[in-house]
Amino acid sequence: MTRIIVVGNGMVGLKFCEKLISRSADFEIIVYGEEPRPAYDRVHLSSFFSGSSAEDLLLTPYSWYESNKIKLLTGELVTSIDRNEKAVQTHSGRKDHYDILVLATGSSAFVPNIEGVERNGVFVYRTIEDLIQIRDYASKIKKAVVIGGGLLGLEAAKAMIDLRLETHVVEFAQRLMPRQVDDDGSAILVNKLQQLGIQVHINKSTSRIEGNGKLEGLTFSNGTSIDADMLVISAGIRPRDELAKNSGLNVHQRGGILVDDFMKTNDENIFAIGEAVCHNNMVYGLVAPGYEMAEVVVRQLVNDHIKPFKGFDMSTKLKLLGVDVGSFGDAFGETPGSIPIALKDNRNGVYKRVNISSDGKFLLGGILVGDAAQYHLFHQMVANKIPLPNQPESLIFGTSSKTDETSGVKNLPDSAQICSCENISKGDLVFQIAQSGVTTLDGLKKNTKACTGCGGCAPMVNDILKITLESLGHKVKKTLCEHFDYSRQELFGIIKVKELRTFNQVLDSHGRGDGCEVCKPAVASLLASIWNEPIMQQPTIQDTNDRYLANIQKGGSYSVVPRIAGGEITPDKLMAIGRIAQKYNLYTKITGGQRIDMFGARVDQLPSIWAELIEEGFESGHAYGKALRTVKSCVGSTWCRFGVQDSVAYAIFIENRYKGLRAPHKIKGAVSGCIRECAEAQSKDFGIIATEKGWNLYVCGNGGARPQHAKLLVNDVDMETCTKLIDRFLMFYIRTADPLTRTATWLNKMEGGLDYLREVIIDDKLGICDLLEKEMKELIEGYHCEWKKVVDDPELQKQFKHFINSDDTDPTLSFVEVREQKLPSNWNEMRDKNK
Amino acid sequence: MEILNQLRTHAAENLCEIKIWFRAAHISDFPENGGACIKYKDLQIAVFNFSRRNEWYACQNLCPHKMQMVLSRGMIGSTDGDPKIACPFHKKTFSLLNGQCLNGEEEKISVFPVKVEDGFIYIGFTK
Ligand code: SRM
């Protein structure tokens, strides 16, 4: 067997392995990686600061290598190559023979030689370890400077904002992203960054990093300076060619292992691929060219359709700090005779520039800032030399409606490359859709791997899917899952009209198969919203939290949240909660929703805890359901010297009105007693703010990962009108939203937006307002406390046991004591312990 | 992983390896189209009453994703006709026929044979 050693387990090294094993089993593969973990997604590295863990970023787990018989040695730096003996040696002294060696050593961050770069608080932005260090350091400081206003630098700046630091970007050139955009494009970008609170300093060359041990500031060559607590250098990359160089392989004087068109170095048994390589005077700092290089080598090894590496288009589209930036083809109009056409819209922060050929027939390239929706289309027009329309300026001055985009996709030739990360053409996609009968984006992703790299091509792939399906005569519509060909809204109508009461009735009459974890809770939610019967009658179609009327927690225990409407509670009730929590040894915490959560209950303890709470006058808080959660309040006019209306009374009234109401997703409300908005009503699904004359009603706000302010629906209305409008609003939402869609997303997707919503629920354009109010009234009248149902019914209580054949409790439940209360044992530790 | 290996030594590759048919509980103890957990020695086994199909399945109660003892509280369903269980924690799904993870790269779970006699559910173990 031929033995292949791969040095470097980065994105390209891994892609090489994937490609090779998918074509041949005739190779023994050994991979050496210097980093402590297997290859991870460096392209999405920054998501580490917005919630992804190091584990989430892994491209494949250790077990993947094992099951494909690839020997992966992480934490091993290859230090020398003995080319005569054909062997590599690592820092720990390991030695291995190779038949073929593939160098995929990537690059490191380029650190300019500035006086003082060794100071504490100076970081680069390349590996997960770098990011961990940055995060730890950032927790102690306030102000960060990023050197580098290119792609990577701006990404680092975004990370600094995510870490809530005052952020400055310093760029040596006279504009941001000097390789992708021109001065006008950069001006728009600078503007946008400033709106986000990032200060931009262009045309500044750093001459010294000040400080004493740790850094305290930067001095520029023009004599000015800036204070800083942390510096992140993100000023470019430096190919890691040191191993190659020390082993006598040729490297470029400015860095990069020299290779020919077949990725061969000057040793015929050694290939080099990825960012470490210099091909035809170019070092490619993107994944797609690296993947193509891997393909070139794999084809030679398996001796099938051998092709050379022909260089790579460096067009890019990305979303930086929420700003779309696209740069494609001849972006700067360097082709002789090319004519630029540009649109600069400072008000909306949009810049578009296209360069057309001197004869006006073809698009050569261009730059898009602020709105890059047309990027893929333009890029394909360049790549495929699609003739321009008669008035080429209509490309950027005309409105870029969605239909234009799909018709553009329609005109692309089959050879057009759609997914550049995986090199998939339009023809490949159409073939898959036609031949293998895939009908969903997910299916297409699985079959072709399209969109699995940077994901930028997803909108285009989706358009191609839609167009192809349509041309094949498929009706394209939103369906719940493989078991139902209906959308949630359609099922609402069906269930209501046909008076279906159970999941099985719905499935038997309008679905197929046996259901799944997607359609069961969706139908359960519909049944609850339409009939409001106790969900305990069909426990096994509920999500686990609904099934046990409590929220499952790490380790498998549950939390209990009684309703505390409006956040108002008497001392007696406070003491009751304290007593019950103490009796059952529960961890207690004030929630973000103005109430009290008690954690760590065993499943068998739930009914008796509820019984005691009910005894004290509490009810279920529905913290487990896609249902009304809380209506927060501020103190309001009764106590507060600024209050103009009684916000507490109104919040309690509203919370009690909608308690138990089930919806496509959870719903939250708040009532503030004056314009100061202490109840944060504008971040809620419905928010009410008191005015001198009455109440302002806001709708469709959201906290969570994508916060969105609620929009003003009506102002200065009286309480009765306000309540009536909320009735209509909620009922319309319950009827028409997709599963697990909050009101904010529902409105964002609604054609016609807020105006349409107003027409429906205020002007009664559809003539359904009476119906909506009637339906809401029925739901309100049908309210019951779900806990009480269980407490009153010994039959139902039988489900609340860990084992059905033993009274033992779950022996794996374990807790530790922290700050005088119990917490579940850490699950990662539990995992490791069991390894 | 120790726990997983321990479970595997109890799961039979084919029916002739079964040494013990353990009487777990009465049919009526299980919810319709859902699961419950039973204790056998120091193992926890999730047993599913797939009443819609008139079938019974058993698998380990431990979800290999975060090592949580919860699979019996998950939702059952089918994909392309094959029965599956979705973990209530993060909705990883596993085939009830062979234990394969269907939407991720998690370890395979162990599945156990089930038989019904005189209204009682029996689970087959190799020891
Ligand atoms: C307990 C609590 C945290 C706390 O200790 O303060 C909490 C806990 C959870 N939140 Fe929350 N959220 C809590 C207030 C909030 C708030 C603040 C608020 O309501 O004012 C928000 C932002 C406001 C909003 O929802 O718009 C919030 C936004 C979320 C989201 C993101 C929702 C979104 O639309 O993006 C999720 C995820 C989801 O629901 O899909 C979530 C999901 C969860 C879940 C249910 C996660 C889960 O599935 O297990 C947590 C359940 C823990 C448990 O068992 O109790 N939680 N969560 C708070 C309970 C409030 C209550 O009394 O009911």
Ligand SMILES: Cc1cc2nc3c(=O)[nH]c(=O)nc-3n(C[C@H](O)[C@H](O)[C@H](O)COP(=O)(O)OP(=O)(O)OC[C@H]3O[C@@H](n4cnc5c(N)ncnc54)[C@H](O)[C@@H]3O)c2cc1C
């Ligand atoms: C923050 C950030 C954002 C990015 N965003 C994008 C983007 O949006 N789009 C895009 O296309 N690209 C992006 N890139 C670039 C992309 O990540 C790289 O092009 C890609 O990772 C290159 O892959 P590689 O395998 O050649 O190198 P690497 O991923 O760097 O992997 C090389 C590996 O080899 C190891 N190694 C080196 N020498 C040795 C040795 N002697 N022995 C053992 N191991 C060794 C290194 O430790 C490293 O793990 C981004 C990069 C960063 C840092």
Ligand code: SF4
């Ligand atoms: S309580 Fe909410 S924010 Fe906190 S960890 Fe859970 S889901 Fe995340």
Ligand code: FES
């Ligand atoms: S613990 Fe089961 S899916 Fe995460």
